[in-house]
Amino acid sequence: MGEPVTGREVRTLPYGSWPSPVDAALAAAHDGKPEFVGFVGDEVWWTEPRPAEGGRRALVRRRADGTQESPLPAPWNARSRVIEYGGRPWAGAVLDGEPLLVFVNFADQRLYRWRPGDDPLPLTPASAVGGGLRWADPQVLSGRGGPAGPGTGEVWCVLEEFTGEGPGDVRRVLAAVPLDGSAAADRGAVRELTDHRHRFVTGPRLSPDGRRAVWLTWDHPRMPWDGTELLLAEVGEDGVLSAPEVVAGGPEESIAQAEWAPDGSLLYASDRSGWWNLYRDGEPLCPREEEFGGPLWKLGQRWFAPLDGGTVAVVHGRGAAALGVLDPETGEVVDAAGPWTEFDATLAVRGERVVAVGAGPYSAHEVVELDTRTGRARVIGAAHEDPVDPAYCPEPLIRAFTGPDGREIHAHVHPPRNPGCVAPQGELPPYVVWAHGGPTSRAPLVLDLEIAYFTSRGIGVAEVNYGGSTGYGREYRNRLRERWGVVDVEDCAAVALALADEGTADRARLAIRGGSAGGWTTAASLTATDVYACGTILYPILDLTGWGSGETHDFESRYLETLVGPLAEVPERYAERSPAEHADRITAPFLLLQGLDDVICPPAQCERFLARMTGRGVPHAYIAFEGEGHGFRRAETMVRALESELSLYAQVFGLDAAGIPTLELGT
Structure with a gap:
């Protein structure tokens, strides 16, 4: 924990130039959260991120006496790729007083069985076809559902099986996998419980x-x-x-x-x-x-x-x-x-x-x-x-703003906060609007050291739960139907401008950033408005026509029919809203960050977009990361991404970002 700041002299420094103990490495080390909790007898198990270990998800065991361990060392990685976003990757039972675990290993997507003192035993075969065989949402059963043991039980779960090389060459069924390992080299030993008449299923x-x-x-x-x-x-x-x-x-x-x-x-x-x-x-x-x-x-x-x-x-x-x-x-x-x-x-x-x-x-x-x-x-x-004195972390405000047509917009506003610094009298802070992914999702109000990385330096952050976000009922969620790229852009702009109009933010120093669907909203905002001086675009959708006609994975391949409309019926809408089609409208500097292994928002979209920016004289940078998919998981990636983002704001807003590598902006 950092040293308390009581009694420290308060310095007067411009916003965005405040020294902070919240560095990018600290933010990266605390990225992610525990997931998929469960009981195995009286023990509690869950998965937990390990950014410093290549971004793997570790299985954590809490014994009945309160002691904890991660029984499977690196490179074991409990993470499923079913529907690409995955799902519950493990299940457990008690056998002879000891836990029996089954889990999906990320690298090969095979289902494994593990008991204390043993090496993990594969239960399912590998596949060289397309994306292979994948498993999720398992339950350990024997006969009529009691605790199972090797040779007597089954794992009931979701099977996602690729039948070809294309993202849509896939079938999903409920399946029963024998616990004795007999299916490890025999696909025929997997018992299918349902047919594949439905495209998507959850675990039974x-x-x-x-x-x-x-x-x-x-x-x-x-x-x-x-x-x-x-x-x-x-x-x-x-x-x-x-x-x-x-x-x-x-x-x-x-x-x-x-x-x-x-x-x-x-x-x-x-x-x-x-x-x-x-x-x-x-x-x-x-x-x-x-x-x-x-x-x-x-x-x-x-x-x-x-x-x-x-x-x-x-x-x-x-x-x-x-x-x-x-x-x-x-x-x-x-x-x-x-x-x-x-x-x-x-x-x-x-x-x-x-x-x-x-x-x-x-x-x-x-x-x-x-x-x-x-x-x-x-x-x-x-x-x-x-990890640092809490005085360096933001004190967020829950706000509601008024958007076009008088609609309510929910947001969390994180003003700059640093116990050792104040800004010169009369100066207003720069603010970055954060657009969450999904877009059918929501920004939760939780401590996020990535936000503290900026607020502790004197840069405000506003997380906008724009129309289409969850948590506010189906009517609020449906605001985005056929209006993606309109409502989200308008709502983010309304919050940014309201903060400027009320004297909270500097109108000349507004930025926007987001990843995935939030990357789309960021890019669309830079093409459709003049609100922002710059933007940070992470693993985005940039070309609706390409994304909606085979460039993404199966789960979201028809998502745009509700967000934008059927491609065959409104192709002009897809073209009109796509940032890749209107690169000529972008005049603000931007940073584009992309994982090269991303199958949800593939790098080809970024490459087409950048080709259309060539020679336009708009300062920008593109950083592509080997080994990263949709959402960054490795500590070194997150460090470089955060420092590059701060450098962009420093250059555009005229800030002193001491100790941060300078991001090279080309045109």
Whole structure:
């Protein structure tokens, strides 16, 4: 922890030039968060990022006595690539008093079995076809769903199988993998539980008696937050599923998750009311204008979990997501006390214990356990420790702004903050608007050292949850339908200009940055507005026509039909909104950052865009990173990206970024 600054002399220095202990290496070392918590007997397991180890995800084990370890060393990497964004990569059971784990290894995407003292044993074959065989959202079963042992059980999970070299040459089914390793060299030993009539499936959930299974499906062109179907099938004595029937959902109803309660009733989160609310056997449990579910970007995300006593652990809220316990009989929700104001879509329960991942504006993501009998919540893993004096971290403000047509825009504003510095009287700070990815997603209000990297130097940050963001109901989410590149651009500009008009930000020193869909919004903003003096574009979509006609992966290949419109019907809209088609409109300097292994937003889009910028006299830089995909995971990549971004702002805004390598801007 950094030394306290009490008694330190306060210096007067221009905004953006304040010395800060929050360097890029510190921000990179604390990037990422724990995910996919679960119980194995009384032990709690989860995955955790390791930026310094090539960005791998480590499996972490917390024993019943509280001791912790990462039993699988590098290069083992528990991460699935199903639908490219992945999903729950592990599951476990107890055998002879010891844990038995199955997990997906990122490098080869094979499913492995592991027990203490053994090397991981492959359970599935490798494949040389296309993207190969991939697995996600596993459950360890034997016979009718009890704890399994080698040679007696199966792993039920999602199988994604490529049938050719193209991103759309793929089929997805529910599958049963033998735990004895007999399928490691024999694809035929994998038992398929369903046909592939549906393009997308989630992992099956078995009823307490093992006689019924439910799972979610959807098909192109829908995304899971547009419309899904909840399927139910009987499980025969031979482990074969009967013909499934649709029990909920449809083209305009999104079921985000389904689970069986201990009494055999079926719980699911549906947005049929305009909000993701909970239902039990079709009846609403707690009708509220808030969310008890969210966008299913990763298979196995979990917003609720039934407890043995009949109550339900829930992650819920409007905007921010709290952890609570719902009493289905009364509809009352009691939230866990503590400093955590944002909880992720990962939950696990055992008895009356709940494990979740929570964070807040002053603490990073931690593994939290709630004892529902006492109401006591405590940190049990990935405990936050202040890497610097908290006085260098931002104090964010939750704001609502007014956009075009009087629409409300949600945002988090992080003013500059440094206990050792003030700006000269009368100077206004530069501000960077952050556009989140997705775009069907949301910027959570949590401590982020990448934001502190800028605010502690005197550069403000405004995270905009523009129209289309989640957490505010389906109507807010649907604002972006066929309006991507319009509503998001307008909302970000409205927040930036409002901050300038109220005297919070310097109108001449506004910037915008974002990654993925946020990279699109950044590039589109630079082509469609004159609000920003510069921008940082990370792994973006730049050419809608190319992206919508085969340049991206299967999961999002028809996403643009709702965001923009069907390509065959409105091709001119695709061309009109694409930054790659209007490079001549860009006059502001920019930085473009791209992973060369990105199959979601491929580098070819950046290369076409840059070719059209050649000779135009606009200062810019392009940095491509070997070994990085969609979203940067390696510490050295994140350091270079952050320092380059700061150098861009320093050059454009006239700041003194001492000690930061100068980004070479070409034209």
